[in-house]
Amino acid sequence: MPRIAYFGPQGTFTEQAASAFAREDDELVPVETVPLAFAAVRSGATDFCCVPVENSVEGAVPATMDALVRDEPLVAVAEHVLPVHFSVLVRPGTAEIRTVASHPHALAQVREWLAAHLPDATPIATTSTAAAAVAVLNGDFDAAVSAPVAVTHYPLSEYATEVADVRDARTRFLLLRRPGxxxxxxxxxxxxxxxxxxxxxxxxxxxxxxxxxxxxxxxxxxxxxxxxxxxxxxxxxxxxxxxxxxxxxxxxxxxxxxxxxxxxxxxxxxxxxxxxxxxxxxxxxxxxxxxxxxxxxxx
Amino acid sequence: MPRIAYFGPQGTFTEQAASAFAREDDELVPVETVPLAFAAVRSGATDFCCVPVENSVEGAVPATMDALVRDEPLVAVAEHVLPVHFSVLVRPGTAEIRTVASHPHALAQVREWLAAHLPDATPIATTSTAAAAVAVLNGDFDAAVSAPVAVTHYPLSEYATEVADVRDARTRFLLLRRPGxxxxxxxxxxxxxxxxxxxxxxxxxxxxxxxxxxxxxxxxxxxxxxxxxxxxxxxxxxxxxxxxxxxxxxxxxxxxxxxxxxxxxxxxxxxxxxxxxxxxxxxxxxxxxxxxxxxxxxx
Missing domain, CATH: 3.30.70.260 (ACT domain)
Incomplete structure (x- = not known):
C-alpha cells in the first residue's frame, strides 16, 4: 500500500492536493514540515511526498525550494493545481461570530471578504488553516478560514464557501519520489x-x-x-x-x-x-x- | 516644501523608508493604499510617493507592480532597502502578554520567535503593523509586532527589538515622481x-x-x-x-x-x-x- 507523506496537518490545502494524487488504497501521512515530508521519502518511511511549490496559502514554498536542492534528489512524477478559495467553518448552531481564525497568509487573502461580511470579528492567527478548524471545534474561536477539505474531517458547518478576495489565485503542488x-x-x-x-x-x-x-x-x-x-x-x-x-x-x-x-x-x-x-x-x-x-x- | 505620499499608516515599514528618502523640510503624507499613493503624485497633490516593490511585510507588492504599469507613467528616482526585523511593543508596565497583534504577513515572519518567547499569547491579525500598535495603545491587545519606527509615534515600550525568524530578509522601496x-x-x-x-x-x-x-x-x-x-x-x-x-x-x-x-x-x-x-x-x-x-x- 503506497504511502504519501504531506505537509500537514490533516485538513489543509496540501492534504487536499495529496488526496487528489492518491489512488484508492494509498495511505496519507501528515508530517509537520516540508523538510520532514522530503525526509520521509528519502528514508523510505513513505513512497511519495506531496508539497506546495507555488503560491502556497500556508507559506511553505521557500521551504520546498530549499528542500528540492538539498540532500539526495527527489523527482516529481505529478503536479496538481488547486484554486485558492476558502470555506468559513463554524460549530453547528453558532449564532454570533466574534473571532475568526486562520493561518496569517489565509487571513491576508480574505481580508476584504472579512471586512464586508464579518467586520466586527477579531482575526486570530493560527499555525495552519486546519489548526484554526481544530481551535473552532475546541470552542477557542468562533470561525475558521479553512481549506474546503477541512469540513470532511471536523464536525463543523460551512458558514460560507468559495471565499477569496482574488478570484484567480492558484497553488501548485508536486508529488515527489526517489529517482526511478x-x-x-x-x-x-x-x-x-x-x-x-x-x-x-x-x-x-x-x-x-x-x-x-x-x-x-x-x-x-x-x-x-x-x-x-x-x-x-x-x-x-x-x-x-x-x-x-x-x-x-x-x-x-x-x-x-x-x-x-x-x-x-x-x-x-x-x-x-x-x-x-x-x-x-x-x-x-x-x-x-x-x-x-x-x-x-x-x- | 516637497510632499511625499506613502502607503501608510504612520508607523509602518513604508513610513520608515519614506523618512529615509525625505530631506529636512519634506512633508510625509500617509495614504491608505498603493494606488492612492500613485494617484497623489499623478494629480499633483504630492511631489513623490514611496512604495514597497519587493518582499513587502505588508503584502503591497502586487499592488505596486500593477500601479507601475497603469495610467500615466511615474519614474523612480531613488531606492531604499530595509532589513525585515520587528519591534514587539507593549503599553508601559504590561506584566502579562496574552494577545499579540500584527499584519498577517508580519505574524507569519515571527512565528518561531512567538513560539519560543510568547508561546501562550494568542496572535491577532490587524490591517497593518501600525494598526496593531494603535490597538495596543487603545488597550485592545497586549503586544504589537511592529516596524521599528512605530515606537517613535506611539507611547509604547519595546518588549523586544530585532525580532525575525529569518535573519537576512529585506524589503526594497522606490521613491517615484512624474517624469522629469x-x-x-x-x-x-x-x-x-x-x-x-x-x-x-x-x-x-x-x-x-x-x-x-x-x-x-x-x-x-x-x-x-x-x-x-x-x-x-x-x-x-x-x-x-x-x-x-x-x-x-x-x-x-x-x-x-x-x-x-x-x-x-x-x-x-x-x-x-x-x-x-x-x-x-x-x-x-x-x-x-x-x-x-x-x-x-x-x-
Missing part, C-alpha cells in the same frame, strides 16, 4: 530543473537561448541567490516537454554544459493537459542525418 | 523597465541576450501574465547602469524593438552603492567609428 522509472511522456508534459550558475553577465540569457534555439517553451522561472556563496545564483526552470523527447534531453545537456550544478526535478504530465508544441520529427531527422554522416552513409 | 530630469549617473545605478511581449518561444531569451551582448548585468527579473490578454506576458527587468550611459540607452532601444509595450521605470542610485561593471569607453569608441564611417572620415 519516469512517467511516460503524454505529449502535454512539464520538465523541471534547478541550475546553479556563476554570477557573470549573460548567464541566464545563455540558458534561455539554449531552450529557445530548440523551440522549447519556458513555463516558469524563479531565481534565488545561493546561501553562503556570494554572487552565485540558482535558477528554478520549468519548461514544456519530457526529458524522454529528443530536443528536451538535448536542451538539458546544454544546460548541464552552462551550469556549475544541475539537478533534474522531474518530467510529469501538466495539470492543464494542454499539448506542448514540439517538433520532435525535425529534431530526430537532424540527429539521424548527423549519425548517417558519421557512419559514411550520407552526404 | 533624471538623477545624475553615479557609476552605481540601477535601471528598471517593464516590457510586454507576445507569448512565443524564446522571447525572454531574446530580451536577456540583448542585455548580455552589451555587457549589462541583470539584477532582477519578475514575470507576470497580463490581465485579460491570454498568452501575453509582462516582464519587470532591473539592470545595472543608467539610461544616460551609451550602452544602457542602446540596450533599452533594443528592448523596445522586441516588445509590444515598454515603460521606463527609472534610473537611480543603487542602495548598496556597489559600482556596476560598465565598458562605456569601448561602446563609445564603436559608435564613434560608425559615425566616422558614415561621414566618410574613417575606413
Amino acid at each position: 522509472a519516469l512517467p511516460e511522456p503524454t505529449g502535454a508534459d512539464r520538465t523541471s530543473v534547478v541550475v546553479t550558475t556563476p554570477n557573470r553577465v549573460g548567464v541566464l540569457a545563455e540558458l534561455l537561448t539554449e531552450l529557445a534555439l530548440r523551440g522549447i517553451n519556458l513555463t516558469g522561472l524563479e531565481s534565488r541567490p545561493t546561501k553562503g556563496k556570494l554572487g552565485e545564483y540558482r535558477f528554478y526552470i520549468d519548461l514544456e516537454g519530457h526529458v524522454a523527447e529528443p530536443q528536451v534531453g538535448d536542451a538539458l545537456a546544454a544546460l548541464h554544459r552552462h551550469s556549475r550544478e544541475i539537478r533534474f526535478l522531474g518530467s510529469y504530465p501538466k495539470a492543464d493537459h494542454e499539448p506542448a508544441p514540439m517538433s520532435n520529427a525535425e529534431f530526430t531527422a537532424a540527429t539521424d542525418w548527423v549519425d548517417g554522416v558519421r557512419k559514411g552513409e550520407r552526404g | 530630469a533624471l538623477p545624475e549617473p553615479t557609476g552605481a545605478d540601477r535601471t528598471s523597465v517593464v516590457v510586454t511581449t507576445p507569448n512565443r518561444v524564446g522571447v525572454l531569451a531574446e530580451l536577456l541576450t540583448e542585455l548580455a551582448l552589451r555587457g549589462i548585468n541583470l539584477t532582477g527579473l519578475e514575470s507576470r501574465p497580463t490581465k485579460g490578454k491570454l498568452g501575453e506576458y509582462r516582464f519587470y527587468i532591473d539592470l545595472e547602469g543608467h539610461v544616460a550611459e551609451p550602452q544602457v540607452g542602446d540596450a533599452l532601444a533594443a528592448l523596445h524593438r522586441h516588445s509590444r509595450e515598454i515603460r521606463f521605470l527609472g534610473s537611480y542610485p543603487k542602495a548598496d552603492h556597489e559600482p556596476a561593471p560598465m565598458s562605456n569607453a569601448e561602446f563609445t569608441a564603436a559608435t564613434d567609428w560608425v559615425d566616422g564611417v558614415r561621414k566618410g572620415e574613417r575606413g
Whole structure:
C-alpha cells in the first residue's frame, strides 16, 4: 500500500492536493514540515511526498525550494493545481461570530471578504488553516478560514464557501519520489530543473537561448541567490516537454554544459493537459542525418 | 516644501523608508493604499510617493507592480532597502502578554520567535503593523509586532527589538515622481523597465541576450501574465547602469524593438552603492567609428 507523506496537518490545502494524487488504497501521512515530508521519502518511511511549490496559502514554498536542492534528489512524477478559495467553518448552531481564525497568509487573502461580511470579528492567527478548524471545534474561536477539505474531517458547518478576495489565485503542488522509472511522456508534459550558475553577465540569457534555439517553451522561472556563496545564483526552470523527447534531453545537456550544478526535478504530465508544441520529427531527422554522416552513409 | 505620499499608516515599514528618502523640510503624507499613493503624485497633490516593490511585510507588492504599469507613467528616482526585523511593543508596565497583534504577513515572519518567547499569547491579525500598535495603545491587545519606527509615534515600550525568524530578509522601496530630469549617473545605478511581449518561444531569451551582448548585468527579473490578454506576458527587468550611459540607452532601444509595450521605470542610485561593471569607453569608441564611417572620415 503506497504511502504519501504531506505537509500537514490533516485538513489543509496540501492534504487536499495529496488526496487528489492518491489512488484508492494509498495511505496519507501528515508530517509537520516540508523538510520532514522530503525526509520521509528519502528514508523510505513513505513512497511519495506531496508539497506546495507555488503560491502556497500556508507559506511553505521557500521551504520546498530549499528542500528540492538539498540532500539526495527527489523527482516529481505529478503536479496538481488547486484554486485558492476558502470555506468559513463554524460549530453547528453558532449564532454570533466574534473571532475568526486562520493561518496569517489565509487571513491576508480574505481580508476584504472579512471586512464586508464579518467586520466586527477579531482575526486570530493560527499555525495552519486546519489548526484554526481544530481551535473552532475546541470552542477557542468562533470561525475558521479553512481549506474546503477541512469540513470532511471536523464536525463543523460551512458558514460560507468559495471565499477569496482574488478570484484567480492558484497553488501548485508536486508529488515527489526517489529517482526511478519516469512517467511516460503524454505529449502535454512539464520538465523541471534547478541550475546553479556563476554570477557573470549573460548567464541566464545563455540558458534561455539554449531552450529557445530548440523551440522549447519556458513555463516558469524563479531565481534565488545561493546561501553562503556570494554572487552565485540558482535558477528554478520549468519548461514544456519530457526529458524522454529528443530536443528536451538535448536542451538539458546544454544546460548541464552552462551550469556549475544541475539537478533534474522531474518530467510529469501538466495539470492543464494542454499539448506542448514540439517538433520532435525535425529534431530526430537532424540527429539521424548527423549519425548517417558519421557512419559514411550520407552526404 | 516637497510632499511625499506613502502607503501608510504612520508607523509602518513604508513610513520608515519614506523618512529615509525625505530631506529636512519634506512633508510625509500617509495614504491608505498603493494606488492612492500613485494617484497623489499623478494629480499633483504630492511631489513623490514611496512604495514597497519587493518582499513587502505588508503584502503591497502586487499592488505596486500593477500601479507601475497603469495610467500615466511615474519614474523612480531613488531606492531604499530595509532589513525585515520587528519591534514587539507593549503599553508601559504590561506584566502579562496574552494577545499579540500584527499584519498577517508580519505574524507569519515571527512565528518561531512567538513560539519560543510568547508561546501562550494568542496572535491577532490587524490591517497593518501600525494598526496593531494603535490597538495596543487603545488597550485592545497586549503586544504589537511592529516596524521599528512605530515606537517613535506611539507611547509604547519595546518588549523586544530585532525580532525575525529569518535573519537576512529585506524589503526594497522606490521613491517615484512624474517624469522629469533624471538623477545624475553615479557609476552605481540601477535601471528598471517593464516590457510586454507576445507569448512565443524564446522571447525572454531574446530580451536577456540583448542585455548580455552589451555587457549589462541583470539584477532582477519578475514575470507576470497580463490581465485579460491570454498568452501575453509582462516582464519587470532591473539592470545595472543608467539610461544616460551609451550602452544602457542602446540596450533599452533594443528592448523596445522586441516588445509590444515598454515603460521606463527609472534610473537611480543603487542602495548598496556597489559600482556596476560598465565598458562605456569601448561602446563609445564603436559608435564613434560608425559615425566616422558614415561621414566618410574613417575606413
